[in-house]
Amino acid sequence: MIHLWLPLVFSAALFAIGVYGVLARRNAVLVLMSIELMLNAVNVNLVAFSKSVKTGIAAVGATAAAGQIFALFVITVAAAEIGIGLAIVILIYRNRESINVDEVNLLKW
Amino acid sequence: MIHVSWLIPALPALAFPLIVFFGKRMPGKGAEIGIVAVAISFVMSLIVMGHFVANGNARPEEAGFTWFDLGGFSLQVSMFVDGLTAVMFCVVTFVSLCVQIYSTAYMHDDRRYTWYFAALSLFTTSMLNLVIANDLIQLLVGWELVGICSYVLVGHWWEDKVNSNAGIKAFITTKTGDIPFLFGIFTLIAATGTSNMHAINLGADQGAIGSGLLFAGALLLFGGAIGKSAQFPLHVWLPDAMAGPTPVSALIHAATMVAAGVYLVGRLFSVFVNAPHFVLLFVGIIAAITMAITALLAMVQDDVKRVLAYSTVSQLAYMVAGLSLPDAVGYTPGLFHLFTHAFFKALLFLAAGSVIHAVHSNNMSEMGGLRRRMPLTFGVFLIGAAALSGIPPLAGFWSKDEIISIAFKSHTYWLFAFTLATAVLTAFYMTRAVLLTFLGEYRGHAEPHEAPLAMAGPMVVLAALSCVAGFLGPTHLFAHWVHFFGEPFLIEPVDYGFAAISLVGAAAGIAVGYGLYRRWRDPDPLRKLGPAYTLLERKYYLDDIYERGLVRSIQYPMADAVDAVDRKVVDGAVNGVGLTARGLGGLLRYLQSGSVQRYAVFLFAGVVILALIFTRVT
Numbered sequence: 001m002i003h004l005w006l007p008l009v010f011s012a013a014l015f016a017i018g019v020y021g022v023l024a025r026r027n028a029v030l031v032l033m034s035i036e037l038m039l040n041a042v043n044v045n046l047v048a049f050s051k052s053v054k055t056g057i058a059a060v061g062a063t064a065a066a067g068q069i070f071a072l073f074v075i076t077v078a079a080a081e082i083g084i085g086l087a088i089v090i091l092i093y094r095n096r097e098s099i100n101v102d103e104v105n106l107l108k109w
Numbered sequence: 110m111i112h113v114s115w116l117i118p119a120l121p122a123l124a125f126p127l128i129v130f131f132g133k134r135m136p137g138k139g140a141e142i143g144i145v146a147v148a149i150s151f152v153m154s155l156i157v158m159g160h161f162v163a164n165g166n167a168r169p170e171e172a173g174f175t176w177f178d179l180g181g182f183s184l185q186v187s188m189f190v191d192g193l194t195a196v197m198f199c200v201v202t203f204v205s206l207c208v209q210i211y212s213t214a215y216m217h218d219d220r221r222y223t224w225y226f227a228a229l230s231l232f233t234t235s236m237l238n239l240v241i242a243n244d245l246i247q248l249l250v251g252w253e254l255v256g257i258c259s260y261v262l263v264g265h266w267w268e269d270k271v272n273s274n275a276g277i278k279a280f281i282t283t284k285t286g287d288i289p290f291l292f293g294i295f296t297l298i299a300a301t302g303t304s305n306m307h308a309i310n311l312g313a314d315q316g317a318i319g320s321g322l323l324f325a326g327a328l329l330l331f332g333g334a335i336g337k338s339a340q341f342p343l344h345v346w347l348p349d350a351m352a353g354p355t356p357v358s359a360l361i362h363a364a365t366m367v368a369a370g371v372y373l374v375g376r377l378f379s380v381f382v383n384a385p386h387f388v389l390l391f392v393g394i395i396a397a398i399t400m401a402i403t404a405l406l407a408m409v410q411d412d413v414k415r416v417l418a419y420s421t422v423s424q425l426a427y428m429v430a431g432l433s434l435p436d437a438v439g440y441t442p443g444l445f446h447l448f449t450h451a452f453f454k455a456l457l458f459l460a461a462g463s464v465i466h467a468v469h470s471n472n473m474s475e476m477g478g479l480r481r482r483m484p485l486t487f488g489v490f491l492i493g494a495a496a497l498s499g500i501p502p503l504a505g506f507w508s509k510d511e512i513i514s515i516a517f518k519s520h521t522y523w524l525f526a527f528t529l530a531t532a533v534l535t536a537f538y539m540t541r542a543v544l545l546t547f548l549g550e551y552r553g554h555a556e557p558h559e560a561p562l563a564m565a566g567p568m569v570v571l572a573a574l575s576c577v578a579g580f581l582g583p584t585h586l587f588a589h590w591v592h593f594f595g596e597p598f599l600i601e602p603v604d605y606g607f608a609a610i611s612l613v614g615a616a617a618g619i620a621v622g623y624g625l626y627r628r629w630r631d632p633d634p635l636r637k638l639g640p641a642y643t644l645l646e647r648k649y650y651l652d653d654i655y656e657r658g659l660v661r662s663i664q665y666p667m668a669d670a671v672d673a674v675d676r677k678v679v680d681g682a683v684n685g686v687g688l689t690a691r692g693l694g695g696l697l698r699y700l701q702s703g704s705v706q707r708y709a710v711f712l713f714a715g716v717v718i719l720a721l722i723f724t725r726v727t
Contacts, residue, residue, distance in 0.1 A: 022706070023709055024706075102704065
């Protein structure tokens with residue numbers, strides 16, 4: 001049984017790398033990958049907590065296994081999200097011959 | 110029947126929107142709606158009149174419902190029908206009917222034909238509302254509506270700047286009188302706590318109103334009458350109002366709207382009679398000045414409608430003079446003159462309209478010799494002129510003579526002198542008008558023709574009434590219907606001595622007129638009067654005084670002030686709002702770069718801030 005802090009530090013590092021990737025990388029595919037990193041950092045957190053707590057939180061009707069189940073949901077959603085995200089990237093590439101997010105600045109007005 | 114008298118103003122009121130919305134699609138372009146409505150109203154007026162004919166002392170019919178409550182003061186929509194109301198109903202609806210039928214021919218190809226009839230209906234209903242009202246505020250509504258209709262109809266041909274200016278002048282001049290009128294209403298309401306005119310009259314009779322308030326109220330109310338009935342010094346609008354179509358002049362500026370001021374004095378007569386004597390004296394002085402100066406002005410006009418307009422002002426002053434006589438003795442004669450004058454003045458205007466229609470000019474210098482070409486118009490105009498000049502047995506003779514003789518009998522000798530002198534002048538200028546228009550050689554250019562049937566019919570009917578309406582006076586029928594309530598009506602036998610005096614006066618006027626204008630002479634023989642003629646020609650410089658002294662000294666600074674306010678305050682506010690929004694937008698613009706990553710930075714920054722806050726809170 002490892003200590004709780006180990007997965008938490010790992011997940012925080014993973015999340016930080018993800019944030020950096022989303023904010024700083026210009027390649028759209030890398031941005032999407034960074035989003036995946038952040039989601040998985042959250043998953044690590046959820047699983048870690050679900051293992052460490054003994055009982056669920058009765059007030060919200062959650063059992064101790066809720067974290068793991070939730071992680072499964074997140075993975076599913078992430079798969080769908082990456083599908084749509086990559087489709088958008090392909091469309092942008094077809095229209096602009098580039099997947100540089102700096103050049104995609106239409107999200108205003 | 111008398112219980113539903115309110116239908117009389119309601120019918121033309123209904124006609125107005127019908128004409129506006131459906132008139133253009135009707136075969137008669139809306140004219141028939143107005144004519145039918147006012148014809149039914151006229152028949153009903155006759156029935157209501159019949160009620161008072163059958164029984165002179167019939168109780169006045171009072172009814173009403175609350176319009177709205179203002180604290181302890183309730184405003185009513187109400188009616189008060191007595192003999193005077195019934196007579197006014199008949200006059201207004203009858204003249205309006207004649208004028209509308211006449212207008213179908215006169216306004217034949219007018220571009221705003223339908224609108225014209227709509228405005229006539231609106232005017233008729235406003236006047237009837239004014240007549241039936243038993244509540245001062247309701248009366249004020251009718252009072253202002255006739256003012257607006259007058260403005261609309263005078264400026265009917267507004268493409269000409271002159272006409273629209275005349276409309277504005279009519280509106281603003283009468284409005285000048287409406288300001289004291291409004292304050293008079295406030296005074297009476299403050300004094301009695303009610304706006305019910307019958308109650309106010311009763312209160313004045315019983316001395317329930319303090320004499321100071323009564324004095325102020327009566328004087329202020331008369332201010333409104335000065336404006337509406339075109340008395341000196343606010344008479345200047347009426348001649349200019351001749352810019353409107355001639356049938357309008359007949360309806361508004363002879364028979365009905367200008368009668369509103371006189372009617373008001375008659376309706377609230379208790380207030381005037383019980384006020385300190387100075388009030389009626391003041392009313393009499395105004396009337397005397399008005400009748401004399403406007404009769405003089407009528408002598409030098411070239412425009413036939415202006416002659417009639419000034420004579421209208423002068424005759425209205427007769428009515429006011431009659432009302433101003435002490436002890437209410439002139440009440441019935443004054444209102445009787447209002448009644449007869451409506452017929453022959455409407456007739457004169459319609460006949461003048463027929464002439465103008467034929468020769469395409471208002472100026473008598475371009476008429477002349479129309480006797481042979483328009484015999485019917487000549488005949489009816491002659492009847493109207495004779496009635497106005499006071500030739501027996503026509504209508505004007507009886508009513509005017511009653512005022513003149515009663516003025517003498519009530520020892521108001523100065524007013525007697527004024528009325529008699531004005532009678533001479535009236536006969537003179539009417540003779541001049543008849544001679545210049547119908548006798549001599551034709552001096553115009555257009556080809557005159559006799560009036561079509563739709564125009565001739567109303568003229569003939571009015572001419573017949575101008576002949577016989579006067580007999581209601583000496584037979585005391587009129588006095589039986591219309592008398593100052595609370596007092597038994599006086600039966601004054603006709604005094605043939607005074608009749609002879611006024612007849613001699615009229616004959617003198619006619620003789621002088623005939624002598625001067627038997628043959629067309631250019632320039633006008635009256636020009637020999639020199640400076641006096643110039644004074645008359647310039648209308649005593651009253652218009653110049655108003656224009657230079659009042660209008661400009663108020664208009665220009667006011668225009669500057671309004672301009673400054675408009676530019677600096679209104680525009681400043683609008684521009685200021687715009688500039689502020691733009692400045693803020695300019696700042697916010699930098700946030701919205703379109704770069705998704707920058708948005709993500711804000712998102713994360715927001716999350717971090719929220720996280721910090723929540724950890725602090727918990």
